[in-house]
Amino acid sequence: MILVFDFDGTIHKTEIAYKKAITESLADLNLDVNDFDFKSFIGMGPKEVWDIILKDDSDKTPYIKKNGDRIIKYMEEEGELFPGAIETLAYLKNKYDLYILSKCRRVYMDAAREKFGLDRYFSKYFVGEDYNFLDKYKILRRELKEEYIMIGDRREDMEAGLKNGQKTIFATYGYGSLAESEGAYKNISSITELKNIL
Known part of the structure; x- marks a missing residue:
């Protein structure tokens, strides 16, 4: 089986690394993490997350990479x-x-x-x-x-x-x-x- x-x-x-990463990534766009239910993003595909945040059909690749790299950094440092x-x-x-x-x-x-x-x-x-x-x-x-x-x-x-x-x-x-x-x-x-x- x-x-x-x-x-x-x-x-x-995941929330330990994810909250730090998404807070920084949203701040880059002058957005506040408290305006989003960030825990609901955990488990979604990254493009889906950025489609929700940006509400447009732009290329999300740069956001996905930058936020993803931040998640990895914080996971490696203090993930549990x-x-x-x-x-x-x-x-x-x-x-x-x-x-x-x-x-x-x-x-x-x-x-x-x-x-x-x-x-x-x-x-x-x-x-x-x-x-x-x-x-x-x-x-x-x-x-x-x-x-x-x-x-x-x-x-x-x-x-x-x-x-x-x-x-x-x-x-x-x-x-x-x-x-x-x-x-x-x-x-x-x-x-x-x-x-x-x-």
């Missing part, structure tokens, strides 16, 4: 995983194949792999940029023919399982609203709960 994990908001406590993540992943690795599916840039995932030693636990990474930020369910439909359970904190994570006829587990401690969990097999309030149900 395969367990597919979302990264930001499921394993990685959710409490219990390492112990839980070490436990699950002995029973399942663990993959990551994240709608992020390749350079970000590579930095996270190094910072947190993710390769000790995960054998495959499906990275949004490698698929031109395709919907997550489409990536898994293309890449996985085996049975899997999708674990994440946003609606798109749930759809990555449900639209492919697979079970999902919703991380209520992440950045999505409870309404996004509809159809989930289980809800968890801590990543450590996976040890009891898997």
